[in-house]
Amino acid sequence: MNAFKRYKWTWILLAVCVVAAVYLVYNSLGFGKDKLPVIREVGSYSMENVDGKTITSEDTKGKVKLMYFYFTSCPDVCPVTTLILSQIQEELKKEELFGGEVNFVSISFDPKTDTKGKIKEFGDRFNADYSGWYFLRGDQEETRKLMQDSFKIPLLGNDSTNFTHGNSIALVDRDNNIRKMYNAGVPSDVKTEDIIQDIKTLIKE
Secondary structure: OHHHHHOHHHHHHHHHHHHHHHHHHHHHOOOOOOOOOOOEEOOOOEEEEOOOOEEEOOOOOOOEEEEEEEOOOOOOHHHHHHHHHHHHHHHHHHOOOEOOOEEEEEEEOOOOOOOHHHHHHHHHHOOOOOOOEEEEEOOHHHHHHHHHHHOOOOEEOOOOOOOEEOOEEEEEOOOOEEEEEEEOOOHHHOOHHHHHHHHHHHHHO
16 A cells, blocks of 8 residues: 555556557547448449550459549649649558559540540659559440449530539549548548548558
8 A cells, every 4th residue: 555655656657658558549440430431332344554454343452542533635623633643642652552552543534535645644744653553444435334323423525625524532442332532623622631541541441
């Protein structure tokens, strides 16, 4: 009893440290946090990558993904949004998550104009790391169906002269389920640090 009284403050300090450590571990592992809801599954697809290889929805299964629909001759939102993705890419590379844990998938909905060469030029403008960032092109109607059915992103028009499209980035989990949609037209919705935190949340699942 005397020993306890003598070292009372030491014991109290130790107890506080233990509680703080447990709290940090609890939060770092994601316990007690609401999971991102499953919105819907991404439909299957098979498309040509910028290197000429065929990439299917199964090839990126097991990775957390950011998916984006664009066309290279887009005069406004597509380049800006791809720049945001490139900034996220660089931050993920610093933490050694890009390519291993995380892939990006950018899909052109204008394959008639967007040849592999044009897509490569587009990707190069944004320092795309092709080891983890797929730039795909496929059948236009199948792409439109994937875009509208799985991602609920509207697309009107048939070529680069008359396209009107939604501009969203999708966060997709390891099982190819959409877990969050970011409106790329709203700056507060596409903050790099927030998207990276969401990615890390899915990595830990």
